[in-house]
Amino acid sequence: MSFLEISGLHKRYGPVAALAGVDLDVASGSRTAIVGPSGCGKTTLLRLIAGFEAPDQGRIVLDGQVLANGGAAVPAHRRGIGVVAQDGALFPHLTIGDNIGFGMGRGEDKRTERIVELAYIVGLDKAILKRRPHELSGGQQQRVALARAMAMKPRLMLLDEPFSALDTGLRASMRKAVAELLEAAGITTILVTHDQAEALSFAGQVAVMRDGKFSQVGTPRDLYLKPKDRMIAEFLGDAIILPASISGGFANSPLGRIAVDTNDSRDVARIMLRPEQIGLKRTSREGMSGTPDMLFGEVTESEFAGSTCTIAVRLLNNFDPPDAAAIGNTPLILRKPGMDAPAVGEIVRLTVSGKAHVFV
């Protein structure tokens, strides 16, 4: 049974439909990420779950308790849902200690001890508790916001792009720390982000949102390798999309015969490969002769960026595919390790590993 059930949620702002029918089930103790481009309605959804606004239509049920049903909604302060906002939203007029203790009762037992404990849990030094929010770095502010939200022992934690204001390096480590922390505390968590890598690495369930609706919900691996359509595929990472005919678990494509993840038979289909499925092997023009079943290409561009190198490869020979001519002239863009990447003009042999995904 799911812990949080959202069904048929609609919300309009004037002529703009921010949410146009959202359904979501979240299991207890799990982590869910909602990812989508800015303006897709993900923050609105979060605000409705938190109770800052009421939906126009639809239901939100948390642990058997109806939080919102159409316009009737339980106000935010009676929901017991923790929220960590993008920039922390710390109270500038209170010390860090008072910020963390804000949601506790004033005379609550062992208030000070709990504040210190929470600070310790989120990895803050005790000395910091006397300071003011503006004296803290962005990462520290986020930790305080997290501790403040955890202080009220929330049933559900909502994270609204909490890492987006942080430096790239800090972001990854914060993400990992927060995930572990919430896991240990057993708090069900929903993360909203526009960063696909963040969504894929943080959550057990990812929902891709577009134009106020979920276009696909699933595990990170499913979503990455078996996206429903081209837009999702490209949103979650680089994708090579090719025309092909499929039958018997294999596709005939410009890249030759490739295993696919379906047994359907269709003359016209589109298949998707992730660039990392394509391997390159250095060879020369002489090496091409006498190997008609192999695929060769020429490196036309090479852009070095430290650890990786982006390479454009133009295919030199085509297998007999449907509308191959157009594809054959479009170079494949591949990201390869920066060390020992082939240079412009070199001839490479291409191999495909794993299965290609067929779009329905």
Added chain:
Amino acid sequence: MQSAVDLGRAGLPSQMRRMPRRRAAPWLVTTAVLVALFALLPLAFIVWIAVQTGWETVSALVFRPRVGELLVNTTLLVLLTVPIAIVLSVALAWLTERSDLPGARLWAWLCVAPLAIPAFVHSYAWITMVPGLHGLWAGVLVSVIAYFPFLYLPISAALRRLDPALEDAAAALGLGPWRVFWRVVLPQLRLAICGGSLLVGLHLLAEYGLYVFIRFDTFTTAIVDQFQSTFNGPAANMLAGVLVTCCFVLLGLEVLVRGEERYARVGAGAARYQQRTNLGRATTPGLLLLVVTTLLALGVPFITIGRWLIAGGAEVWRLDEIGLALGQTLFLALAGALLATVAAMPMAWISIRAPGPLQRLLEGCNYIVGSLPGVVIALALVTITVRIALPLYQTLFTILVAYALMFLPRALVSLRASIAQAPVELERAASSLGRRPLNALWSTTIRLSAPGAAAGMALVALGIMNELTATQMLAPNGTRTLAMAFWSYSSEIDYASAAPYAFIMVAMSLPLTWLLYVQSKRMAGR
């Protein structure tokens, strides 16, 4: 009327701190130092007079029942008026900024409009409507009505600037709407409330005409009485000394209460727009509060002036007399505004382009002098001119200097804000495009800051136009400004003849008040 000053100080994040320090040209620094020293002259003179008079006379003049009485009156006035004005302004600001009250924008403007009516005209309106009005409570009533916009302006600006995410966060932490207001919203209004209260308090100390009408004695009215009976004797000067002390107490209190806190938004990114609270059944009481406030603060003066104008008919419009007064007022206002703006320029430029400890000290001097009551500055200038430079006594020069001293902070704030909007990079870009230094300055910084400078001049002019005490004491013989003419007619209980002057003052102030309102909105970033 120094709310522009106040808005600049009420904790708005100042851009200039982040600018790299640059060395200012020596002549600029010298000018700024001279202006600041000149501004300190009135203060220095009070101290000098006290020293010269000798301790015995001073203590005899200061420690007497009359002073005690005045002190009680003034203290009670401040202690009663300020809290009432705070509560009223917070309520009005919340209603107009954060609730879905119908016509919120119109109401917001109506809450600022009372500033267009000089305080003594408010008082005139009330005393002719309710002739028996007098004493402390009458003083509190009229003072609240005349001065609450000084609190309303910064508070509503602060409310507009608050990050709604904080309120959301508090709600998510389990706080109901009322507790959110008390624990999150109100604490963040502290700076605005402190700044506004200081401003109201200083006005209460400085106002003369308002309290004469309702026969309520404060230090300022007593000083003017004393001056009129004994000229610039030590008695008036010592009363002024006590009044200055009161001002310093207020300034100090404000610094203490305000503390060294930073209430600006923490974190990056633009704040979301706030949602307005649905008032529901509270709409009617909310509207009622605004209607009553507007009736008291705008209705009473307008109705009274209208009534007297009708009663007086055409004959109160003595056009030659009114024309002369209008001409003199406009001349004094423009000349004073120009002088104040020119005097403020070096300071403003230094504070943006080359900030540092010296600049902060100089600016502090200017602010302190700007917060002194007009009567004190006037008295000091009378004493100085009579004792040292008699030919300057009651000359155009002296009265303009007095205006410049009183209203310098206003010009300074507007200038500073507008220079800050003209980044130095533009000047450099113009230079790199081949303009010569002066030409580069002209085509960038000066061009860009001109509107702000004009706004500052307008605000100074507004202050001068409605100034009464210092003008009476310092203006050359034969001067008769609108305020003076109004005052002399209404002192003779010829309320009908005074009405056209009140009308003209209000009519001329209204557009400037609008300017103030727009400026406060812009300072809040919307």
